[in-house]
Amino acid sequence: MTTIKRTGGIVAIAAATALILTSCSGTTAASPTDVDPDGEVVPREISWLLSRPADGGVITAMEQIADEYAEDHPGFALNLITTPDRPSYIQKYETLAAANKLPELFDTDATPFAQKLADQGRMVDVDALLDDLGLADDYREAALNYQRFDDGSLYMVPFEFQLEYFWYNSALLEQAGVAVPATLDDFPAMCKALRANGITPIALDGQDQWPLERYMAYYPFRLAGPEYVQKLKNGDASFGDPAGRAAAEWLSSLGQAGCFQEGFSSTGYADAQALFTSGKAAVYNIGTWELSNLATEALDAGVRDSVDFFTLPTIDGAVTDDHEYVTPSGIGMAVNAKTYDPLVRDFLAFALERYPDVYAATGALSPTTTAATTIPDTATPLYSQAIEPADGVGPRIAMPWDTQLDPATNTRLQQELTLLVQGDTTPDEFIDTMDAALAENGK
Template sequence: MKKRMLAIVLTAAAMLTMAACGQGTPSGSPSGASENGKGNADSDVTVVKWFASRPVDGEIDLTMREIAEQYGKEKGGKWKIEVETTADRPSYLQKLKTLIAGGQMPDIIDIDADPYCQELVDAGYLVDVKKFLQDEGLYDRFYPTALRYQEFTDGSMYTLPLEYHVEMIWYNKDIFKENGVEVPKTMDEWLDVCRNLKDNGITPISVDGIDRWPVQRYIAMMPFRMTGNEYIINLRDGKASMGDETGRQAVEFLQEIGQYFNEGFGATDYATAQSMFLDGKSAMYYIGDWEQAAMLEAYNAGKVDYFYLPTAEGAKTGANEFCVNSGIGMAFNTQTFDAKTKDFIKYVIENYGKIYAGRMQMSPIKTELPGDIQFTDLYLRIREDMEKTGENFLKPWDTYLDVDTNTVMQDNMLLLAAGDMTVDDFIKIVDDAIASNVK
């Protein structure tokens, strides 16, 4: 019944799929064994299909392809993985919904632990990853925070992490020194630093507004300091308002710090925001450790450094608690998660850490660093930081909110940060969206 309910929601997408494929597969039915190569009488090769949403030739993509190739060779060529990648997330999700509605769900998909993922879980589509890891004795192989990030608020987990990150504020050391400002320890001090820099004709912060999520990090900062993730969970569930004390504080903080973003930030893309910072055209830039390679030359030259999210008076979370995430996870089709697929995933967990770390990336799987690779001082420093993070971590708001509410928030927060919307108007728009979409 649950699968049929999900199929009804996606009827239009299903009709498009069937028309395009010329198939009459019932909407919402599981993908057939002959489609993924398992149990196919015409072939003795096991083919696993992974529909991915990660950069082609990115570190995860390269690592997984290397492991899959190695695994296939060990299986005598009787196993292979087919990867289809759509890196643009909105396009990926649209296609994923179409595939699932048309009974064409791949063996492996990429998905966040968000409301749509919960729909798939409720409909019985996804494997209980926590149970799988525990049953196989693999749960403790991962860093606890990397797994907790993948959990729903009830503690269940249906996605497997392939990455592990901390997010920080990078800053230009020369600009700070020349303008007599120091690394801020509190949120108020951070705003003071921004104010002093702007008064001296410096652009304090460069921001990628086109992708929205970098701006959304800022509105989440004060609520995280004061409540952990409690506020956003209550907001999502309709138990809190953006007009509550914590919500209003968040909105006012974004409006205030927004005046220190680069001019035209709403039309600034990822590469431009980063280039502004590295070219010395802005003093600070918020981004995660995944960009350490881009920062390395300037860091080694003593030009840039980083600090983590400042604290706040009366905060519930500590200085060693900030945005730590393990990114989009892998989820598995319950209909095709057979012994061969399980064996491959166990093989991934056994081999992933060293290969991924060898590409100067932080692995969610505990592993000793390969001794034949010279790791940078920056990498080792960040890795040490990650070992010292606290139990709380800022989980991005777009993983909590339904897609409609999130779109409303992301579109209007650009106006708020640019000074083109009032605090009260923003509060009302978001509250109205939540009221319309809360379940």
């Protein structure tokens, strides 16, 4: 049977963490590329430190798979150590890494912290693992690319694949006499027209801050490609560079045009979604993980038939293609090189082969191309339309900046973005503040 433990946060001491992590270099017992170790498969409990909803599709699928594996391997159990709250999870993860006590499997984004672990040989090379298991060609290129470090190396396995869209209410746009924006620069005019007709232009979850940070990523991605944020986090670019300045000025223009609902900074996830699904807001930027709420017969008929979507608009002089936008594969799973042995390899071989079919049966997009998504009985035609582009997305991804920047700079960015959109600071002031934060924290 699969065992689940939900543990509380571990109190971290930030300064000590950095020092201990540095001292742990070279402590792994196995090579990260030794993906097929010799020895017998001896069943035992293995653990997965993860940051996912306990009742979500990934955990549900892996519980089922672990139970199936245990039937043929008595004594095996998968202990899921769950901490859905992301800040608490990061604290726990970094503390265990500092103490060299990470379990066999653990969740991580492709952050600078994770890059350090990989550089120290503490994570199994996933490119080598998938190739050895004969699964490398099964995965969507974009799903793997989302997990890669800046140098192209891969140390995390994706378990999801999402497409992020701008969902819109066609009836409200028609009422305001506006079309779907062809470019990012069309947003302010769209917002003003909607406002003039008494319609909230864009529903935004400002409370959680990351949705607004998505908007910060859009203009630079179109203007300079994914390389801009990579250079930014490494101190090789500035918020005052053309891409960063264009983003700041665009965000400021969205605020001046009243694009987001009044009090957006205190609006939570559920309330932002309700603004759109109740027909009070015209646009809502969110991923296909919300398909069950956006493309369902349960929606009020007055809204249901008017819901549609468009992908990230381009700009004049864009360096990325229209079919390249935010296509995340979620937080990845890393494999601890120190505890990697024949059992871990054997379980992963079984689980990764079985997972796509089990996960796709829940109505979700698989990170592989080998499993067709099961469309729920209660879905509207929009459900199929929304997942259809998955096979045609480009290899370059508009990376969420909260997975790229160091935590201190990211926190400051989220705070300053709210002030910028509210008109409490100017683009120049925003740029100066963020460049100072980057200089202090980035290295």
